Amino acid sequence: MIIPFEFASIPRIIFGAGKLSELYELIPEFGNNVLIVTGGTSLEKSGNWDIISSNLTQKGFDFSHAFITEEPSPNRIDEIAAKYRTMNIDVIVGIGGGSVTDAGKAISAMIPYQDSIVNYLEGVGTKKPDGKKVPYIAIPTTSGTGSEATKNAVISKVGEDGFKKSLRHDNYIPNIAIVDPELMLTCPPSITGACGMDAFTQLLEAYVSAKGNPMTNALAYSGLKYMKDNIVPACTSGSDDIGVRTAMAYGSLMSGITLANAGLGIVHGLASPIGGYFEIPHGVVCGTLLAEATKMNILKLKEKGIEGRPALMKHSEIGALMAGEEDFKKGELYKYLDLLIETLEKWTNNLEIEKLSAYGIAEDDFDKIIEKASLKNNPVHLSSDDIRKILKNRL
Numbered sequence: 001m002i003i004p005f006e007f008a009s010i011p012r013i014i015f016g017a018g019k020l021s022e023l024y025e026l027i028p029e030f031g032n033n034v035l036i037v038t039g040g041t042s043l044e045k046s047g048n049w050d051i052i053s054s055n056l057t058q059k060g061f062d063f064s065h066a067f068i069t070e071e072p073s074p075n076r077i078d079e080i081a082a083k084y085r086t087m088n089i090d091v092i093v094g095i096g097g098g099s100v101t102d103a104g105k106a107i108s109a110m111i112p113y114q115d116s117i118v119n120y121l122e123g124v125g126t127k128k129p130d131g132k133k134v135p136y137i138a139i140p141t142t143s144g145t146g147s148e149a150t151k152n153a154v155i156s157k158v159g160e161d162g163f164k165k166s167l168r169h170d171n172y173i174p175n176i177a178i179v180d181p182e183l184m185l186t187c188p189p190s191i192t193g194a195c196g197m198d199a200f201t202q203l204l205e206a207y208v209s210a211k212g213n214p215m216t217n218a219l220a221y222s223g224l225k226y227m228k229d230n231i232v233p234a235c236t237s238g239s240d241d242i243g244v245r246t247a248m249a250y251g252s253l254m255s256g257i258t259l260a261n262a263g264l265g266i267v268h269g270l271a272s273p274i275g276g277y278f279e280i281p282h283g284v285v286c287g288t289l290l291a292e293a294t295k296m297n298i299l300k301l302k303e304k305g306i307e308g309r310p311a312l313m314k315h316s317e318i319g320a321l322m323a324g325e326e327d328f329k330k331g332e333l334y335k336y337l338d339l340l341i342e343t344l345e346k347w348t349n350n351l352e353i354e355k356l357s358a359y360g361i362a363e364d365d366f367d368k369i370i371e372k373a374s375l376k377n378n379p380v381h382l383s384s385d386d387i388r389k390i391l392k393n394r395l
């Protein structure tokens with residue numbers, strides 16, 4: 001039986017190699033005054049910024065340019081929103097990795113307020129955003145966070161009182177997502193690997209989520225199917241293969257849609273406090289923990305016997321998908337559990353995903369991390385000791 005569910009809207013999606021060229025026809029739907037948000041230098045190094053800026057100039061747009069050089073902090077968002085609040089911006093375009101596409105989303109949301117974003121962050125502020133915003137076009141250049149399709153922007157403050165919290169409203173789903181895999185061809189292997197593991201984690205966590213429904217299951221499965229054979233090639237021999245990059249971009253997009261509607265599990269429940277306390281890229285946290293967390297979830301689900309069977313079967317379906325045996329017999333489902341774990345472990349090694357200690361995390365830090373960890377929609381309850389084991393095995 002299908003349990004009742006809600007599915008938030010998705011952006012207008014413009015997907016495919018070369019589709020960036022449609023940006024200049026889309027901007028006039030909102031107006032002429034554009035704020036472009038990009039990262040530090042990678043867009044320039046790739047040559048794409050020259051193409052974008054000369055097209056904007058040629059077509060007569062009035063455009064300003066704001067930079068996000070690290071994970072977006074409340075101060076940086078407040079600063080940019082204040083600067084452009086009185087400039088009658090018609091549309092914001094965020095072009096970059098997850099930090100940039102999230103920052104663009106947050107700026108578009110904060111321009112209408114005379115207030116700091118801190119007051120609206122979940123678990124930090126006390127005010128609820130009302131969804132008012134400047135229209136927003138998101139253009140990812142990494143296949144990772146799926147931010148181009150989500151309703152939240154993750155804002156970080158790093159340090160002892162650090163946090164990684166979301167500004168969230170259904171209306172913050174970007175108006176348009178232009179997903180052009182050509183922009184991802186120059187993404188280096190380490191970033192491609194970490195971002196790819198983030199997207200894969202989001203798809204798997206959404207697929208086995210306690211809040212999943214047939215729609216999110218279908219989309220997550222489809223994303224996993226395209227990603228599984230392309231995640232390693234995207235970081236190695238296939239990094240300049242547009243087919244490989246397109247599959248990764250599709251998986252990442254599906255991960256954004258499914259996480260927004262099915263929620264996530266323990267890996268993301270740990271990524272939030274770890275990313276708040278330490279300067280560690282989100283994709284590395286996800287990539288380093290995914291295999292261990294999946295192993296723990298499967299162990300705990302097995303211990304639950306018949307009650308754990310539906311979620312175990314879902315893990316098995318993905319194991320079978322990894323093996324290219326989608327037409328498996330139902331009775332054989334459990335044999336694929338080990339295969340799922342083995343594949344994730346192999347990827348973690350092949351993609352050289354670093355361990356937590358490489359970012360200064362020590363066993364003494366586990367208590368404060370576990371205290372703030374959330375099980376979110378994890379398919380099974382995990383105790384503090386279970387979570388500690390996951391962390392310890394990736395220290």
Ligand SMILES: [Fe+2]
Nearest residue numbers: 145198202286
């Ligand atoms: Fe993520």
